[in-house]
Amino acid sequence: MIFPLSIISLLGLACIALLASPYPYLAPGAVLGLVGFAVLFRKPTWGLLGIAALVPFEGFFKDNALSGSKLLGASLAVILMLQLALHQIPAERLRSNIWRYLLAFMALYFLSTLTTDDLGMSLGHLRELSVGLILFVITLLIGRELNLDLFARLVTLAVSATCAMAMFSSKFQDQGRAAGLLEDPNAFALLIAFAVPLALLLVIRAPNWLQRLVWGGCFLLLLGGMTKTESRSGLVVLALSLIIGCWHYRTQLARIRPRHLGFAMLGAVILIPLAIAVMPAGYIARIQSLSVLSAGASGHHDESLGRRASYIVVGSQIIRENPLLGSGPGTFPLHYATTGYAKAFSANRKIGDLYRRAHNTYLEIFSELGIPAGLLFVGMLGLGLYNLLRARKAWMQRRNAEQADMMTHLGMSFLSLTLFLMFLSAPNQKYLWIMLALTSVLRLKAEQAPLAEART
Structure with missing residues (x-):
């Protein structure tokens, strides 16, 4: 138990240091952190349940x-x-x-x-x-x-x-x-x-x-x-x-x-x-x-479906240009922003509207990687x-x-x-x-x- 005791000692010293510092009200947080660390050390599954x-x-x-x-x-x-x-x-x-x-x-x-x-x-x-x-x-x-x-x-x-x-x-x-x-x-x-x-x-x-x-x-x-x-x-x-x-x-x-x-x-x-x-x-x-899908989705009928169709078009183009390693992780928005689709489906031309993700994890990974x-x-x-x-x-x-x-x-x-x-x-x-x-x-x-x- 050498390593855990070392960490507990460090946390204890941190509590003392906080009490002597201009921020003594943070000391209880360090104590709670020490207790929480000890509980997680005994029951690590509680931490995973907490994250979920x-x-x-x-x-x-x-x-x-x-x-x-x-x-x-x-x-x-x-x-x-x-x-x-x-x-x-x-x-x-x-x-x-x-x-x-x-x-x-x-x-x-x-x-x-x-x-x-x-x-x-x-x-x-x-x-x-x-x-x-x-x-x-x-x-x-x-x-x-x-x-x-x-x-x-x-x-x-x-x-x-x-x-x-x-x-x-x-x-x-x-x-x-x-x-x-x-x-x-x-x-x-x-x-x-x-x-x-x-x-x-x-x-x-x-x-x-x-x-x-x-x-x-x-x-x-x-x-x-x-x-x-x-x-x-x-x-x-x-x-x-x-x-x-x-x-x-x-x-x-x-x-x-x-x-x-x-x-x-x-x-x-x-x-x-x-x-x-x-x-x-x-x-x-x-x-x-969704009935427009049989005739092909377009922004005229449904803007959301039209955007999703544009993601597929842009992603397919990236895959054709870089089939082995893609354009790089996280770069789909960069390519989409340079197309006419970004401007057509952007209501206010803000950066967040122009740089859009693929809204399809599989398409994004195939095109980026x-x-x-x-x-x-x-x-x-x-x-x-x-x-x-x-x-x-x-x-x-x-x-x-x-x-x-x-x-x-x-x-x-x-x-x-x-x-x-x-x-x-x-x-x-x-x-x-x-x-x-x-x-x-x-x-x-x-x-x-x-x-x-x-x-x-």
Whole structure:
């Protein structure tokens, strides 16, 4: 315990120094930091759970250099390095079948950075991506001890709370669309799509009617928040994940009797017209605007679809010009700003309107990093989904329906993330990298579980 005691001594000296300084009121913060560091050293998974719970609230700290999630992440990184050095955590936990894709992807990433069109933008992109990479390593090290039920509860409560804030306060809306504490309604819709399968699992598993009522209320808040975002992509992703959930529970649906079906139809007759009545008129108009896709989207019919079509045109041009290493990480906005599309779709010609990201993570990576890196990124996410399928199969072979259900709902959430990346530029999304590492951890844990522990 030499290293931890050394750090504790340093923090103690820092408290004494602060008491003797012109800022003695900062000393209690150092004491709290010392206590928090000691707690995280004993229970590092609490730190990862805290980061997951703080993701929807990051907008509170957007103007601060040091946020709660950054502080937790930095503390966890230091603690886990110490525990690795002290052999309190076996280095074997870093093993993952994701590494072969990730290391090759990062090698191409650095090669693309060397040939980038703008080094400053590429280094900024690398700084953002490094947060996800750190979370990936942290999750590999402590993911085996992560309480998945608590993870589902915290994510559901956190996202539901921001949904309630966005639904009932215009302060958390962007031009009438719910954005929560984020700047983009589509980014908020991604969080909701990730949380809905977890909330549904909590409703199904609730041991009594009171808890089922609480989690059912959170589920309805999430659905209401998704409606308020007016995100068409969110509606598509959410519908697909719910269809997958119905397929997983198809054997239990067979237990429904005619009398149950009657109550279900009565509920549908009441709820569907009610949902249509309370649905914002703008959302209905946005959904109806998807009909122009059959004739080709244009700014004349729908400005949003026209912008997205222009991103594809510009990204395709970049890929044709730089198929191997792309134009450099984070440089898509630089190329887009020089086109006529930037001026055509910019309302006020501000820098933020001209320098637009691709709003499609896959298109952005293929254009900025090249085709090989793009294929590796897609393969990495595909392997993550395959890991969850194998984990679910392993638990079903062991007749552990509870764990199999958990793998299904985590798979639905992870699939929602991967699908949403087609409509949003978010390669550094924290849930994405936490879940990517968790897929390999859960697969190994399931396949290493002895068959003798199989449940009847």
